[in-house]
Amino acid sequence: MIMISKEDARMVVGIIGNIIALVLFLSPVPTFYRIWKKKSVEQYSPIPYLATFINCALWVLYGLPFVHPNSTLVVTINGAGLVIEIVYLSLFVTFSDAKKRLKLVAVVVMECVFVAVLALLVLNLAHSTKLRSTIVGSICMIGNIMMYASPLAVMKLVITTRSVEYMPFFLSLFSFLNGISWTAYALIRFDPFIVAPNGMGSILGLAQLLLYATFYKSTQRIMAERKAQSELGLPGKHSQINGV
Secondary structure: OOOOOHHHHHHHHHHHHHHHHHHHHHOOHHHHHHHHHHOOOOOOOOHHHHHHHHHHHHHHHHHOOOOOOOOHHHHHHHHHHHHHHHHHHHHHHHHOOHHHHHHHHHHHHHHHHHHHHHHHHHHHHOOOHHHHHHHHHHHHHHHHHHHHHOOHHHHHHHHHHOOOOOOOHHHHHHHHHHHHHHHHHHHHOOOHHHHHHHHHHHHHHHHHHHHHHHHHHHHHHHHHHHHHHHHOOOOOHHHHHOOO
16 A cells, blocks of 8 residues: 655645646636626626735745745745736726726735735844744735635625626636635645635635525526517616616
8 A cells, every 4th residue: 555645645735726726816717808808897896806916925925935935836826826816907907997997006006015015024023934934824814815705795796686697607616626625735734824714715615606506597587688688679677787
């Protein structure tokens, strides 16, 4: 019988987690293709992408050798995620109206300043990787929870409109899978800063999937009604909500 060490098992689970996380970061591509095609962000919320942007930036800082050694997999996937979120936010800025664009840019600037100031303070005031890991890891937990909780605003819209049109299915699915994989990764060699937010993320991801299943049929009915009304040249209620 072949015995696998904890480090080997952690490496394998971490690689799987990287793959799932990459798919998670790429899952909104169809949404942004729709935004690009329509030249409008419609009712899509930038909150999940703003939350993911700062979350990735914080985890890149956490995984650096002078903060938390032996965390290469954490740096690689979150670095990739950071680049992807920059692309998404750039599209949001491009296709938002002037007022939303200004708010979006202001939030992104504040997030960048926060991460830069945190890095400077930690590197200059904390003189051990253990202390740096504790400080940055604690803040990363908050950032990770914010990322997983960011779809709550969309979930409220789903319940109000009884439609999951603006809650991308694959984003919800891979949020759930990502939470599961990184929880397993952190349990092999216990890391509370990764376990806590990803465990919560698994629960929130499952809640989104259940919500999607609950309102899938009503969404199809609403979209069919809207299509029929559009063919007759009548403005539907849902169309008015979306500003069409």
